Amino acid sequence: MTEKPLFIIANHIYVIFLTNIYFIASNVLFLFLYTFVEIRSAGILILFITLLPIGPSIGALLYSMGKLVREKEISPTRDFFQGYKKNFKISLLFWLAQLLMLTVLITNLHQNELELHAILAIFFFILIFFLFLVSCYGFAILSRFEMKLKDLYVLSIYYIFKYWKRTLLNLFGGIFALLLYIQFPVISIFFLASGIGWMLMSNLKSVLAGLEEGQIW
Numbered sequence: 001m002t003e004k005p006l007f008i009i010a011n012h013i014y015v016i017f018l019t020n021i022y023f024i025a026s027n028v029l030f031l032f033l034y035t036f037v038e039i040r041s042a043g044i045l046i047l048f049i050t051l052l053p054i055g056p057s058i059g060a061l062l063y064s065m066g067k068l069v070r071e072k073e074i075s076p077t078r079d080f081f082q083g084y085k086k087n088f089k090i091s092l093l094f095w096l097a098q099l100l101m102l103t104v105l106i107t108n109l110h111q112n113e114l115e116l117h118a119i120l121a122i123f124f125f126i127l128i129f130f131l132f133l134v135s136c137y138g139f140a141i142l143s144r145f146e147m148k149l150k151d152l153y154v155l156s157i158y159y160i161f162k163y164w165k166r167t168l169l170n171l172f173g174g175i176f177a178l179l180l181y182i183q184f185p186v187i188s189i190f191f192l193a194s195g196i197g198w199m200l201m202s203n204l205k206s207v208l209a210g211l212e213e214g215q216i217w
Helices: 005-025 028-036 044-051 054-071 076-086 088-114 118-142 149-162 164-183 192-203 205-212
Strands: none
Touching (some): 005 028, 005 192, 028 044, 054 088, 054 118, 054 205, 088 149, 118 164, 118 205, 149 164, 164 192
16 A cells, blocks of 8 residues: 555655644744844844754754655654754754855855945855755765764765766756745745755765765765
């Protein structure tokens, strides 16, 4: 029965929906700020603090979606919070580093846009996209493997270039998800985060399997 395509699809929709709800709930501070307060008036420090829980939430989400990709069926509540607890520290540290760099880049991008430095603005945009790609590999790796932060960065950057086709799929997937949210914000918010997580872990399944077998470089 569990092998029937209809059951598999229904189960995946249920898991993606429920884990997405947990992801939203674990980021309720940012969502409150985003919904009821003007971001610019909130102040960069408050915004930064409300964004911090996103890191562990992504770690938990990819832990769950990775297990779903490998095993086809999971317990969404147990696995999400197990992943949250297991990967909390490294997910938070990795996200903190990413968030600090992203804050610097966006601040500089905004200043250069105001001053019409087009070349510098393009350069900062490229760096922001690069940070996104590092996050894709970094969070996917730490969802399954214990690793020092420095090693995580080195491996993530190396994989961006080694698996460039998968890297492009990650980039296009991120752009597509952004466009989907812009077009259908109310509907997509209930499935988008977990849907992206599932696609990312599916795309990187063989990469992570190779890493598990010791094929690092």
